Amino acid sequence: MTHLTTPSATDGTPTAGEAAVTVARLSGAAPARWTWGQLGLLVVLAVVVLFTVPNPSLAIGMLIYGLWAAGLNLLVGYGGLVSFGHALPFAWGGYAAGLTLLHVSSSAWLALLVAVVSMAVLSALVGAVCLRRTEVYFSMLTLAFAQLGFFIALQWDDLTGGDDGLAGIPVPTLWLPGTTVELNALRDPLTFFVVTAVLVLVVFAGLILYTESPMGRVLQAIRESEERARGCGYSTRLVQLATFVVAGAVAGLAGGLFAMLNNFVGLQPYWLLSGVVLIMVILGGRSSLFGPFLGAVVYLLLESTLSRYFASWQLIVGAIFVICVLAFPQGLWGLLTQTLPGLFRKRRRTR
Amino acid sequence: MGQLISQIVLGLVSGALLVLLALGLNLIFGLLEFINFSHGALYMVGAYVASYLAVATGSLWPALLVVPVVMALLGAGLERTIIRPMYGRDQVDALLLTFGLTYVLIEGVRMIAGSGGRRVSTPELLRFQVDLGIVRLPAYLLFVVVVVGLVVAGLHLFLRRTDVGLIVRAGIRDHVMIRALGVPFDRYRTLVFALGVAVAGIAGVLTGPITGVYPEMGADILILAFVVVVVGGMGSFWGAVVAGLLIGVVVSLTTLYASVYAGIVPFVLMILVMTFRPRGLLGAT
Amino acid sequence: MTEPILTAAGLDRSFGGIHAVNDVSLEIPQGALHAIIGPNGSGKTTLFNLITGHTRPSAGRVRFAGEDITGMPYSKVARKGLAKSYQITTVFPLLTVFENVRIAAQAAAHSYVFWRPADGIRAVVAHTEEVLERIGLAGERDVIASNLSHGDQRRLDLGIALATSPRLLLLDEPTAGMSPSETAATVELVKELNRDVTILMIEHKMDVILSIADRITVLHQGEKLFEGAPEDVKSHPRVQEVYLTGTL
Numbered sequence: 026m027t028h029l030t031t032p033s034a035t036d037g038t039p040t041a042g043e044a045a046v047t048v049a050r051l052s053g054a055a056p057a058r059w060t061w062g063q064l065g066l067l068v069v070l071a072v073v074v075l076f077t078v079p080n081p082s083l084a085i086g087m088l089i090y091g092l093w094a095a096g097l098n099l100l101v102g103y104g105g106l107v108s109f110g111h112a113l114p115f116a117w118g119g120y121a122a123g124l125t126l127l128h129v130s131s132s133a134w135l136a137l138l139v140a141v142v143s144m145a146v147l148s149a150l151v152g153a154v155c156l157r158r159t160e161v162y163f164s165m166l167t168l169a170f171a172q173l174g175f176f177i178a179l180q181w182d183d184l185t186g187g188d189d190g191l192a193g194i195p196v197p198t199l200w201l202p203g204t205t206v207e208l209n210a211l212r213d214p215l216t217f218f219v220v221t222a223v224l225v226l227v228v229f230a231g232l233i234l235y236t237e238s239p240m241g242r243v244l245q246a247i248r249e250s251e252e253r254a255r256g257c258g259y260s261t262r263l264v265q266l267a268t269f270v271v272a273g274a275v276a277g278l279a280g281g282l283f284a285m286l287n288n289f290v291g292l293q294p295y296w297l298l299s300g301v302v303l304i305m306v307i308l309g310g311r312s313s314l315f316g317p318f319l320g321a322v323v324y325l326l327l328e329s330t331l332s333r334y335f336a337s338w339q340l341i342v343g344a345i346f347v348i349c350v351l352a353f354p355q356g357l358w359g360l361l362t363q364t365l366p367g368l369f370r371k372r373r374r375t376r
Numbered sequence: 377m378g379q380l381i382s383q384i385v386l387g388l389v390s391g392a393l394l395v396l397l398a399l400g401l402n403l404i405f406g407l408l409e410f411i412n413f414s415h416g417a418l419y420m421v422g423a424y425v426a427s428y429l430a431v432a433t434g435s436l437w438p439a440l441l442v443v444p445v446v447m448a449l450l451g452a453g454l455e456r457t458i459i460r461p462m463y464g465r466d467q468v469d470a471l472l473l474t475f476g477l478t479y480v481l482i483e484g485v486r487m488i489a490g491s492g493g494r495r496v497s498t499p500e501l502l503r504f505q506v507d508l509g510i511v512r513l514p515a516y517l518l519f520v521v522v523v524v525g526l527v528v529a530g531l532h533l534f535l536r537r538t539d540v541g542l543i544v545r546a547g548i549r550d551h552v553m554i555r556a557l558g559v560p561f562d563r564y565r566t567l568v569f570a571l572g573v574a575v576a577g578i579a580g581v582l583t584g585p586i587t588g589v590y591p592e593m594g595a596d597i598l599i600l601a602f603v604v605v606v607v608g609g610m611g612s613f614w615g616a617v618v619a620g621l622l623i624g625v626v627v628s629l630t631t632l633y634a635s636v637y638a639g640i641v642p643f644v645l646m647i648l649v650m651t652f653r654p655r656g657l658l659g660a661t
Numbered sequence: 662m663t664e665p666i667l668t669a670a671g672l673d674r675s676f677g678g679i680h681a682v683n684d685v686s687l688e689i690p691q692g693a694l695h696a697i698i699g700p701n702g703s704g705k706t707t708l709f710n711l712i713t714g715h716t717r718p719s720a721g722r723v724r725f726a727g728e729d730i731t732g733m734p735y736s737k738v739a740r741k742g743l744a745k746s747y748q749i750t751t752v753f754p755l756l757t758v759f760e761n762v763r764i765a766a767q768a769a770a771h772s773y774v775f776w777r778p779a780d781g782i783r784a785v786v787a788h789t790e791e792v793l794e795r796i797g798l799a800g801e802r803d804v805i806a807s808n809l810s811h812g813d814q815r816r817l818d819l820g821i822a823l824a825t826s827p828r829l830l831l832l833d834e835p836t837a838g839m840s841p842s843e844t845a846a847t848v849e850l851v852k853e854l855n856r857d858v859t860i861l862m863i864e865h866k867m868d869v870i871l872s873i874a875d876r877i878t879v880l881h882q883g884e885k886l887f888e889g890a891p892e893d894v895k896s897h898p899r900v901q902e903v904y905l906t907g908t909l
Contacts, residue, residue: 161411165605238775250752252751255734304476307476343478343480346475347480
């Protein structure tokens with residue numbers, strides 16, 4: 026973008042993000058940032074889920090969806106790039122892992138490796154097209170790619186099972202130093218949960234490191250002002266593409282785990298699934314990695330309880346989402362870390 | 377030969393409906409600077425309102441006049457209440473807000489009208505076939521093309537010939553300038569959003585007799601409308617028109633000759649355009 | 662004599678038939694503080710954009726530090742050591758003052774590192790603190806940039822450019838919209854910076870330019886009207902006429 030001389034522009038008012046600016050103005054100085062503490066919170070959350078959620082498949086699903094949402098938030102929250110097609114890498118990971126287990130070997134490591142690596146490669150290609158132009162294009166193009174993936178999966182039914190989904194995925198075996206365990210979510214959900222939790226924690230730690238690294242910081246700077254980031258010498262598209270690949274690989278891993286959990290990969294319109302994970306991110310809050318994780322857990326809780334009593338439960342979810350964007354753009358996490366502490370501070374002062 | 381021609385006409389019809397949605401998206405993006413994700417859902421709402429009106433009045437004709445007005449009012453109401461707080465916030469927020477609105481609209485319609493969908497009957501006046509020599513076509517399809525042509529011409533004249541259109545076009549090019557001139561910018565934003573939604577409503581009315589109405593009808597066409605906007609070039613009026621018709625016809629012909637690929641073709645076209653001409657067919661640099 | 666750090670030869674750019682910049686040549690020697698003045702619309706900002714690669718010239722070449730940079734993308738030009746401070750303040754609004762500068766400071770050596778925390782890279786942190794000290798914002802290091810006063814935001818804008826350790830600094834109206842006291846402080850800062858970095862600046866305020874520039878180019882309707890030392894510019898009749906009336 027070029028800044029051409031317009032008379033009114035010389036007053037130096039920042040042109041972008043005026044109200045976001047007022048949001049920040051409320052707090053004045055920068056709020057304390059959670060970094061590695063998020064990892065501790067995640068451990069606590071995983072333990073709470075393990076002991077309170079009665080349905081083991083739901084509990085494991087929470088971990089998987091949480092990781093998926095946290096990875097998406099690299100793009101949405103940290104990069105300012107709203108992907109409407111994040112179901113694509115999730116589904117791809119599922120198919121890749123499922124097909125590997127079905128046709129190649131029952132090794133869980135191999136299946137997950139195939140899911141992650143193949144999705145990273147695919148992400149690089151898809152991202153190269155989606156990031157050709159500005160952020161506005163990005164949202165539309167990611168959605169279009171997800172839809173393209175849906176049609177391909179639907180038509181190529183010899184491989185994917187088409188409309189019926191990819192069924193009969195065998196129970197994977199996991200090689201560990203000194204032993205091998207079966208990942209059977211039905212017969213031994215605890216093992217599945219623990220293995221998933223460990224994997225999720227490790228990847229989550231990697232995501233924190235990414236956001237704290239020079240590369241991750243540049244990503245956030247690009248969100249604030251791409252022009253200025255270029256002026257510092259950064260190839261901004263490269264940073265965004267790298268992040269797209271990381272988010273895609275994480276979603277691929279989550280999709281692979283999900284396929285192992287259900288021994289099945291279902292086909293459903295991806296805009297629907299992409300929407301769900303996006304809701305999780307916004308509901309939980311996009312200013313952290315833990316927020317989306319929390320959002321995933323809360324969303325799945327809402328789904329499992331509301332859907333029992335109310336057929337149109339998604340109406341409630343949609344309304345909550347709209348209210349969130351309107352009034353709590355920082356989501357649950359923002360509510361917990363900014364709004365509530367603020368209330369306490371006020372009370373203390375009046376005392 | 378006859379099959380080929382009727383397939384092309386079918387493609388033009390579905391393309392024409394895409395054009396209406398893409399033009400609305402373009403117009404709203406131009407002035408309000410965000411992608412209206414709820415455009416497809418609003419189109420669906422328009423189609424539902426028309427289906428009820430048609431039953432109540434016994435004909436689709438009143439709906440063709442009333443629905444655009446209702447949808448414009450709905451659009452203006454939405455803009456004034458929930459979209460307005462988004463201005464000045466991150467562009468992403470408006471996108472997310474309209475995405476959430478989509479959920480509310482689809483689920484709301486499902487709750488009121490059920491998930492099954494409704495049929496809309498073709499107006500009696502148009503229940504005949506037009507003989508074009510080689511092929512006979514339902515008059516209603518030709519009617520749709522004519523109506524879309526009129527709407528496109530109307531929009532074009534509105535943007536080119538009226539003072540309001542002039543200000544809207546200037547605003548699309550340079551917001552700062554327009555604000556400096558003391559133009560009541562907010563009112564034009566409301567107007568443009570209402571206009572875009574009204575046009576989507578017209579598309580909804582026209583779709584009814586062809587495919588019937590159902591809650592998800594907006595989702596699929598919205599994705600295609602995005603493809604049209606990208607292929608035509610963001611912000612380009614004639615780009616949207618050309619790309620819409622092109623994609624309509626290409627999909628229709630693929631359905632005839634290689635139906636397996638019909639769903640995939642628009643996206644392949646989009647990827648090609650983004651790779652070799654990222655600004656779109658008629659987009660400005 | 663060494664080669665000038667920046668050479669622009671016969672730069673030309675027209676928009677729709679109107680020459681925004683018409684056959685302008687510049688030579689900026691190492692260590693100079695060169696100013697460009699001219700009435701609104703005289704092509705100053707377009708000239709900057711031609712140098713930084715934001716706009717492609719219709720004709721002419723730009724050489725920077727012994728290398729042809731004509732038509733090179735802006736980020737690459739920036740990596741070669743050419744930094745720009747903006748006319749419309751451009752900072753990273755929701756990042757802290759410290760992070761704003763740190764992002765620029767890490768660009769040189771640690772651009773695409775993703776395997777270690779950024780705050781742990783000592784050299785970058787030290788360089789950031791040094792720059793904050795220099796621009797006088799050390800006390801505001803944890804403030805969100807958008808909460809700064811206008812004057813401080815402009816200083817931060819300059820600080821970001823400075824933190825990339827440039828060999829040439831382009832300043833586009835560094836004192837625009839500033840109060841007299843803020844202007845004075847910025848003038849001092851620019852003078853101080855010029856001790857170790859070459860500066861090319863656009864400025865409107867005549868008094869500012871006459872007090873700090875060692876060479877001045879006057880642009881008028883996209884063409885170079887005059888170039889010389891401040892005292893010559895002051896006394897040049899044509900320049901006075903153009904600059905004071907804004908027309909010819």
